[in-house]
Amino acid sequence: MTIATRNGDTLVGKRMPRLHDDRMLRGHGRYVDDIDETGVLHAAIIRSPAAHGTITRFDASAARESGEAVLVLGPDEIGRLTDPLPTTWRIPGQHLAAVELAIRTVRYVGQPLGVVVARNRAVAEDLAELVEIDIDPLPAVVGIEAALAPDAPLLYPEHGGNVAGGIHFGPPVEELDALFAGAAHVVEREFAVQRINPSPMEPRGVLAEWIPSTEQLTVWASTQVPHLVRQEVAVGLRLRVDQVRVVTPDVGGAFGGKTTLYADEAMTCLAAKVLGRRVKWIEDRTENLTASYQGRGQQARCRLGLDADGRFTALHVHIHGDVGAFLSTAGSGPFQVAALTIEGPYRFGAAGATVTAVFTNAVPTGAYRGYGMQESAWIRERIIDEAARELGRDANELRLLNTIQPEQMPYTTGTMLTYDSGDYPAVLRRAVEMGETRRRPSTDRIRRGIAVTGNVEITGFAPSALLEMFQIHWSGYETGTIRVNEDGTVTVFSGVTPMGQGIETALAQIVADELGVPLEMISVQLGDTATAPYSNFSSQASRSLPLAGAALITAGATMRERMLGLAARALGVGVEEVKLDGTVFRAGTTGAEVTWRDVAHRGWMGWGRGETDKILLEETVSFDPPGITYAYSAHGAAVAVDLDTGKVTVEDYWTVNDSGVLVNPLIADGQIIGAIAQGLGTALLEEAAFDPETGQPLATSYLDYVLPLSEDVPDIVIEHHVTPSPIITGGFKGVGESGIQPPAATVGNAIANAVPEIAAGLTATPLSPSRIWTLLEQAGLEG
Amino acid sequence: MTVPTTPAPARMRTVTATVNGVTRSAETEPRALLSDFLRHDLGLTGTHVGCEQGVCGACTVLVDDVPVRSCLLLAVQADGRRIETVEALAQDGELSxxxxxxxxxxxxxxxxxxxxxxxxxxxxxxxxxxxxxxxxxxxxxxxxxxxxxxxxxxxxxxxxxxxxx
Incomplete structure (x- = not known):
């Protein structure tokens, strides 16, 4: 790691505004719906109005005969022209390995069945209304319990049940049972996490152009994963992958909701191909809330065993994950991660986790920021709190008694994760300290309480070998390219993508430091499969900065040496005599100078290189992490609970976070704060609910899917603890998801602290006024 | 389910407004939203559409100095009005x-x-x-x-x- 010491004025570590903010603030953001519309046709998606049933008639004749439709494609045409989309991560027992595009049995409201293309979006939507669909209704299976009932209707009768697959991590359950039998104290609870809509402010959208003469498809997509979209479009449309180019323009937020190719997006690409035209589809908010894959959605039974001293002797969780109508790209992935991360920062005598994935008649679930680790934090930190309450112990004392110590690193958990580094007790102790100054008194009808929780987080996911072991078809490594152009400017290419997280600026800071040139010389260009190195995993799993950053540090170091060598030959001195000062190379002895730009020019002319040196002034490095690097944190919340209304107000929130070396603390803080705000939404407000009888989604607009507003999010206090990752070049760990994982657990425990009478019932989120008020009423506290 | 009728060909209207200090005129459908008019007819894509339900506020513009959600106003309602969008905030190239x-x-x-x-x-x-x-x-x-x-x-x-x- 050279960057921190190269000179006194390093950019890595500098709190600085982002490079592209000026453009965004002027209204010059360029999102997919902002691309020039000349010659563009507009698509509307025909969706299922029913949660479950068999299509007996799909009649688009009225639309076709209207004279307004440019194209209508239904299940028959789609079936003839496409193949199902592949999945990347499957669970043992999974019988469906692909996502069907041609739908004959509908399994959720909003499922895309066909596409209409017209001259504008409004006309296309009118025409979609003209398509008549007859569906023989089948009973809807809503929720995990209903799906597992003995007489439950089956989503896939040929599969014989609604269980989509299952897996167990850690020692066998019988072994854990024996430990529970011998424990001095066992706490058991059933926990639930609601379905969440990732809800980026920019919904999904694609613009696809097929050029018949060259047989090339270009897709501009609001996505986190351009290379994955490219390979899936190629499979779905039966093209060679080199016939497809995917470009991501500015992306208006994603949060995991844009990590795959969706069926409606594939249908838009198909329409462009059939027509040989430019076709655009922009998701509206109702579609986004009902037909974009959702996150979370699980129930879990958890048991914690303790000995007489309060040491954790055993932990087991059985997670039932609601995968919805089919297993999406990574389908059960979040539930598997919830299981793998159940132990957090604590030692257990033994720990294991079981996952059962369950089909329901709801839109599939998939990635949402936090990816299973919000769920595991909720279960673990709540049950520890419950154990402390039952034993009459201080919850933080119990946590600290069981926390993994820094000298135990690297530490391997019961589910076989190996934590690389960190001082877990230090952040917990500091967060407890911070809480002491934040206690406020209760009043007659307003109860106040505080809580602190601990968390450990998978970041920089993941080593290729690990992914191969699990047969997960994601590129775990990340590649970076640094090109010094013929005019001396520097272009950086990487497989990661920008979606508002500021990765362009952070990577520019790293490369400028590594090369030793001013920041203005760097341009980071991301998101175009024609120029970006392959990465089908791209920006998710808190991996962009640690993995792309690590690759670019190594590429930058080599490029710097090459430029110094070229400068030395231009100056006729030994390389050890050459110093780069700003954009000028100087020879120490002669004082002769040559500019960076002239050296770049000479480089591209092929002048002054050694006999075996390559000419191309470009360095490409792939970084495959040797292991997962784990970020960790402690969170604290102070809440007020109104006994008359059940409303919970978060009055204070603080965190001590360790994400290793920080490149830009302004951006890192923004990631943590924004993620905590989302976590508070999960804790208190958001829920993608379904009618229990019909399976109709109940949250179809922002009036009934309630996102946190400014008044819901207090000013958050952040302290950083920096343990450089020992396994990632540059010492970085991820930071994008750390904030979202602990808030629900922290707020839940703070409510328990404020109103211990209802603590045992705080098992499901959102902790909405109605849920809290119901608990208050049961406890006789409602007034 | 009633059988919907074929959409009638739209009668176009001309909307003229002072947009960011310049008189702009464009043909648009009577049902077009102001947000769509600004974005797709005038090419001012700085105004973003987040929900089209009047909740999120992303599409807010100023009409005669008053902030309005441009997804809740028809373009024809802006005829003769003075509209300001994000593109007008920087003065002489300088951010406000x-x-x-x-x-x-x-x-x-x-x-x-x-x-x-x-x-x-x-x-x-x-x-x-x-x-x-x-x-x-x-x-x-x-x-x-x-x-x-x-x-x-x-x-x-x-x-x-x-x-x-």
Whole structure:
């Protein structure tokens, strides 16, 4: 790691505004719906109005005969022209390995069945209304319990049940049972996490152009994963992958909701191909809330065993994950991660986790920021709190008694994760300290309480070998390219993508430091499969900065040496005599100078290189992490609970976070704060609910899917603890998801602290006024 | 289910408005939203459409100085009016004071909701609202999924302080 010491004025570590903010603030953001519309046709998606049933008639004749439709494609045409989309991560027992595009049995409201293309979006939507669909209704299976009932209707009768697959991590359950039998104290609870809509402010959208003469498809997509979209479009449309180019323009937020190719997006690409035209589809908010894959959605039974001293002797969780109508790209992935991360920062005598994935008649679930680790934090930190309450112990004392110590690193958990580094007790102790100054008194009808929780987080996911072991078809490594152009400017290419997280600026800071040139010389260009190195995993799993950053540090170091060598030959001195000062190379002895730009020019002319040196002034490095690097944190919340209304107000929130070396603390803080705000939404407000009888989604607009507003999010206090990752070049760990994982657990425990009478019932989120008020009423506290 | 009728060919209307100080005129369907008119007929794509339900505030523009959700207004209702969009905020190429404060305080991440917030806060500034009123009443009407609002609140404070209000 050279960057921190190269000179006194390093950019890595500098709190600085982002490079592209000026453009965004002027209204010059360029999102997919902002691309020039000349010659563009507009698509509307025909969706299922029913949660479950068999299509007996799909009649688009009225639309076709209207004279307004440019194209209508239904299940028959789609079936003839496409193949199902592949999945990347499957669970043992999974019988469906692909996502069907041609739908004959509908399994959720909003499922895309066909596409209409017209001259504008409004006309296309009118025409979609003209398509008549007859569906023989089948009973809807809503929720995990209903799906597992003995007489439950089956989503896939040929599969014989609604269980989509299952897996167990850690020692066998019988072994854990024996430990529970011998424990001095066992706490058991059933926990639930609601379905969440990732809800980026920019919904999904694609613009696809097929050029018949060259047989090339270009897709501009609001996505986190351009290379994955490219390979899936190629499979779905039966093209060679080199016939497809995917470009991501500015992306208006994603949060995991844009990590795959969706069926409606594939249908838009198909329409462009059939027509040989430019076709655009922009998701509206109702579609986004009902037909974009959702996150979370699980129930879990958890048991914690303790000995007489309060040491954790055993932990087991059985997670039932609601995968919805089919297993999406990574389908059960979040539930598997919830299981793998159940132990957090604590030692257990033994720990294991079981996952059962369950089909329901709801839109599939998939990635949402936090990816299973919000769920595991909720279960673990709540049950520890419950154990402390039952034993009459201080919850933080119990946590600290069981926390993994820094000298135990690297530490391997019961589910076989190996934590690389960190001082877990230090952040917990500091967060407890911070809480002491934040206690406020209760009043007659307003109860106040505080809580602190601990968390450990998978970041920089993941080593290729690990992914191969699990047969997960994601590129775990990340590649970076640094090109010094013929005019001396520097272009950086990487497989990661920008979606508002500021990765362009952070990577520019790293490369400028590594090369030793001013920041203005760097341009980071991301998101175009024609120029970006392959990465089908791209920006998710808190991996962009640690993995792309690590690759670019190594590429930058080599490029710097090459430029110094070229400068030395231009100056006729030994390389050890050459110093780069700003954009000028100087020879120490002669004082002769040559500019960076002239050296770049000479480089591209092929002048002054050694006999075996390559000419191309470009360095490409792939970084495959040797292991997962784990970020960790402690969170604290102070809440007020109104006994008359059940409303919970978060009055204070603080965190001590360790994400290793920080490149830009302004951006890192923004990631943590924004993620905590989302976590508070999960804790208190958001829920993608379904009618229990019909399976109709109940949250179809922002009036009934309630996102946190400014008044819901207090000013958050952040302290950083920096343990450089020992396994990632540059010492970085991820930071994008750390904030979202602990808030629900922290707020839940703070409510328990404020109103211990209802603590045992705080098992499901959102902790909405109605849920809290119901608990208050049961406890006789409602007034 | 009633059988819907074939959509009638739209009668086009001409809408003329002063947009960012320039008289602009374009043909549009009577049912077109002001947001679509600005974005797709006039090419002013800085105004973003986040929900088309009047909730999120991303599409806020100023009509005769009043912040409105352009997804809740028909384009024909803006005929003869004076409209300001995010593209007009920078003067002589320089970001406005609040735009600069938003950059310095990291008040934006994905930038999609930002233009609407900029317009509402600009109106609040012109109306002489205090920083506290702007934070609670004005920012309170906008949804941002990325920032947790803290940077935006800091930008309002910072800008109001700098302007000596």
């Amino acid at each position: 004071g609040f735009q600069r404060a938003m950059r310095d305080e990291h008040g934006l991440q994905c930038g999609f909701c930002t233009p609407g917030i900029l317009m509402s806060v600009t109106a609040a500034e012109r109306e002489g609202l205090t920083a506290e009123q702007t934070t609670t009443e004005v920012l309170g009407g906008h949804v941002c999924r990325c920032t947790g609002y803290q940077g935006i609140r800091a930008a309002i404070e910072h800008h109001w302080q700098e302007a000596g209000r």
